Amino acid sequence: MRVDIVSIFPEYFAPLDLSLIGRARANGTLRLAVHDLRGWTHDVHRTVDDTPYGGGPGMVMRPEPWGEALDALTPAELPPPRLLVPSPAGVPFTQALAHELAAEPHLLFACGRYEGIDQRVLDHAATRMPVTEVSLGDYVLFGGEVAVLVILEAVTRLLPGVLGNAGSLTEESHAHGLLEAPMYTKPATWRGLPVPEVLRSGDHGRIARWRRDEALVRTGRRRPDMLAGLDPQSLDKRDVAA
Numbered sequence: 001m002r003v004d005i006v007s008i009f010p011e012y013f014a015p016l017d018l019s020l021i022g023r024a025r026a027n028g029t030l031r032l033a034v035h036d037l038r039g040w041t042h043d044v045h046r047t048v049d050d051t052p053y054g055g056g057p058g059m060v061m062r063p064e065p066w067g068e069a070l071d072a073l074t075p076a077e078l079p080p081p082r083l084l085v086p087s088p089a090g091v092p093f094t095q096a097l098a099h100e101l102a103a104e105p106h107l108l109f110a111c112g113r114y115e116g117i118d119q120r121v122l123d124h125a126a127t128r129m130p131v132t133e134v135s136l137g138d139y140v141l142f143g144g145e146v147a148v149l150v151i152l153e154a155v156t157r158l159l160p161g162v163l164g165n166a167g168s169l170t171e172e173s174h175a176h177g178l179l180e181a182p183m184y185t186k187p188a189t190w191r192g193l194p195v196p197e198v199l200r201s202g203d204h205g206r207i208a209r210w211r212r213d214e215a216l217v218r219t220g221r222r223r224p225d226m227l228a229g230l231d232p233q234s235l236d237k238r239d240v241a242a
């Protein structure tokens with residue numbers, strides 16, 4: 001997968017040299033490049049923002065540098081990338097969308113700041129590539145960079161070979177519409193607190209049932225909205241009893 005990121009704070013993405021993303025870059029699974037939007041400005045002050053038409057607080061990012069940046073990163077001889085634009089007004093970022101993005105050959109992230117990017121940048125881009133405005137959730141950030149770090153981590157871990165134990169993808173929270181069950185490791189008792197006996201029983205059927213039950217109970221208590229969205233086909237009669 002090829003990933004291009006455009007931002008006025010390219011240094012925000014230094015952490016992408018670390019850990020599993022760093023390894024994915026080193027082994028070619030992920031080809032990532034970060035670009036400074038100011039590289040597409042032409043004035044001495046390298047201006048990327050201006051006052052909003054119609055008045056209002058703050059500044060808006062000018063369309064010209066963005067237009068030149070997106071042109072430079074979407075050469076006509078290559079298939080167009082999918083443009084991802086973090087925005088408070090975006091669609092919710094979900095594990096399902098992470099899977100969708102993990103299947104894309106080329107992602108292009110536009111990290112805005114100030115009050116946002118001139119809408120015409122997105123409208124013009126949409127004439128030549130798929131554009132998705134995406135939000136991490138109902139809270140407010142300073143800009144798109146942190147959102148891109150989150151999205152990129154969620155997507156990269158789904159790429160083949162990135163996670164050593166691909167099995168963990170099938171058991172983690174949100175992988176099957178439920179929150180994952182509690183996890184334990186040695187010692188068997190810690191500060192007087194024992195590991196649930198079933199997990200030390202060696203009975204894999206009982207263990208799977210216990211984990212399913214715990215996941216259902218935990219999801220019902222913490223995220224009833226997820227239960228409501230669960231595919232009834234994925235439940236069996238023992239779940240109903242749980």
Ligand SMILES: N#Cc1c(N)n[nH]c1-c1ccc2c(Cl)cn(Cc3cccnc3)c2c1
Pocket residue numbers: 086087088090111112113114115116117134135136137138139140141142143144147
């Ligand atoms: N994704 C996401 C997301 C989220 N969940 N919260 N805030 C954001 C986000 C993403 C992109 C930008 C850009 Cl560009 C500028 N700002 C600051 C801002 C603050 C209030 C109103 N308008 C803009 C951004 C906030």
